[in-house]
Amino acid sequence: MQTEDLILVSVDDHVVEPPDMFDGRVASKWVDRAPRVVHKDDGTDVWSYEGNEIPNVGLNAVVGTPPEEYGIEPTSFAEMRPGCYDIRERVRDMNVNGVLGSMCFPSFVQFCGQLFARTEDKELALAMVHAYNDWHVESWCGAAPGRFIPLSIPPIWDPELMADEVRRLAAKGCHAVTFSENPSKLGWPSFHDSHWDPFFSACADEGTVICLHIGSSSTLAITAPDAPFDVLIALQPVNIIQCAADLLFSPVLRKYPDLRIALSEGGIGWIPYFLERVDYVYQHHHLWTGQDFGDRLPSQVFKERIITCFIDDAFGVENRRHLELDNVCWECDYPHSDSTWPNAPEIAMKYLSDVPDDEVNKITHANAMRLFHYDPFSVRPREKCTVGALRAEATDVDVSLRPRRASGQKHKTLAADLGAIAERRS
């Protein structure tokens, strides 16, 4: 397999929602209350909604800017690469990076649509979730057929409404929904509570994958108040390890045998160690804890049901025989700071060069296509889907780094406003 022959489908990218996203999508009674972008006198852009300003229009959307500036969040659309929020530019940025398909997580509404859960008027909130998801499926993904895997946000305050929305979106071809790596940390019941059963049940029925992205518990792994940012960034996967254990020993997977859950941006290199650990714990302790996996082991349930996802994880790929290779998916993370854009194919080839072709294909696109009901080849001939073919369509795309600001500030210790960056991902 040569780099230009790879077919790359990323199950973790991010959309910075464009200012016009609600235009024409809400009933007239809600038009004045839908979120809208306000350009402020200081040059920043914010979303305005129900009397509040939401400043993170460009949370970690640093793609195309010099690493020296990664510590400073873009605060306006003008500071971002247009591919962050403009669908035509996004497709061009995918092409120049050789990426065929992309699943995009939300930005300003937060990973689980928490923004709408905080809306007092729940009729309004539900209308906004519907508008958001319709925009995502029709205007974002729909603008470039065969290039995106749609991903809905849930009306997280009501599991029955969540189930309805999963079914409504499945009918539109959307078979992925974002949820929290730990709803308990967000103030809702945990995975151990039957509260979420209608939602899990609907996802199992519809073949809809629940995607738990790192950071979606709004919890940071803070070791000490004076720890440098590097510690925080290095430890971002820790919460997803906690999520994996929490989920595995919860009733969820055993109660819904058709349900599949993705650990988005979770990485894979830690998983073989983790599986050995959970089996050890199970075998050593189940006689007093009462856990019951029948004739199976926790590791078997994990391997069959958990979709594992990574950006750049050579050790994990090297140890793929310890994973269920049919459930391993590749990610690009555009436009965040961990993204491999615009060199994703070359970086991927570094850890894929010793992997047999059929296994490369599983990791780079075949698993994602099967697991997320995504069929790009029905729209675009396979030979036009390769890195080489896509890049040939994007020879005019400028990938040079562009500084956002004249001079950069530096952050060396955890900022006081950690709450605001709780969903920040490096």
Next chain:
Amino acid sequence: MQTEDLILVSVDDHVVEPPDMFDGRVASKWVDRAPRVVHKDDGTDVWSYEGNEIPNVGLNAVVGTPPEEYGIEPTSFAEMRPGCYDIRERVRDMNVNGVLGSMCFPSFVQFCGQLFARTEDKELALAMVHAYNDWHVESWCGAAPGRFIPLSIPPIWDPELMADEVRRLAAKGCHAVTFSENPSKLGWPSFHDSHWDPFFSACADEGTVICLHIGSSSTLAITAPDAPFDVLIALQPVNIIQCAADLLFSPVLRKYPDLRIALSEGGIGWIPYFLERVDYVYQHHHLWTGQDFGDRLPSQVFKERIITCFIDDAFGVENRRHLELDNVCWECDYPHSDSTWPNAPEIAMKYLSDVPDDEVNKITHANAMRLFHYDPFSVRPREKCTVGALRAEATDVDVSLRPRRASGQKHKTLAADLGAIAERRS
């Protein structure tokens, strides 16, 4: 290498301090104020000290009891296997398990001797730390020359006193000291603060290894209030991963190039993934965070300076080429519930059978001997140190399981008294 030819030195076991430990070890002015064991009317034993009762005489000391009872802590000496607290029985239990050498962490005083840090009268507190360490070196380790690696507790409330104690103990041949995986979580300054410099400096000077045991931040990885115990147990290593990142990006290792730190019971299978992650974070972000490792990478500093320790970690052993093999040490964890007693040699051989002899020797004893200044062969001929030779001396030791109580309770959700088990280790 056959099982009976292994030489096993464990750098992580635990002593349950015996009731007579302070006898004859404190000046007359302190005799009445030293901790003492009180046998209570309800049949439990507690330590009594400065008006407080400390009930955890047998915290997780479940060795030799059926797994069904692991959830219930022994609350009296009568409920424990005598090897937990009796040095002669301990040596017999080591022999029957084929274990030559052992380093024992404290129990009722907590991992960092926090009990004495809470003592208002600091003159008394220091006298108790001295008495504790003298007992440990002379009466516990000293009772069986060549069989133990001494490990001191620190007067953690004063870094200058800590330095003095490190030097005092080094003169007695003790080159290991327990400390916290995260002192910030215990209310003290973090690794990022110069507060601890006198202590780190003394350890570097004396070649004393600082041992950070899982659980020594008294922090539990609690995912949700209703999560089953299995989640908590499975996630015990998570805090040590956080510790590793915290330490690596702190000034400590770079400021004291001779200092070595052990991640006790930390496991090893997660480390290759972690090292790839920290290098990625460093290369991706150092331009704005200001981290400076000169011409090295964080992974190189980790490999050279961090002693990694495991009980049963087949995946980690399989991937030992990604570690610095000269810094990997084996553990037994007697008498805690994760211990492999009395089948440690057979369990070790499962993951060591494909490992070349010279590498087996490093892992099982040679590294521990070099790193902790431990020389059993000067006391006992090498051929008498093997599993086979030691077991031949212990043919009369009964290793059958003995129930502690007539009927067992079961804990299925996190107990209300999580604080009390913050240092509990499974």
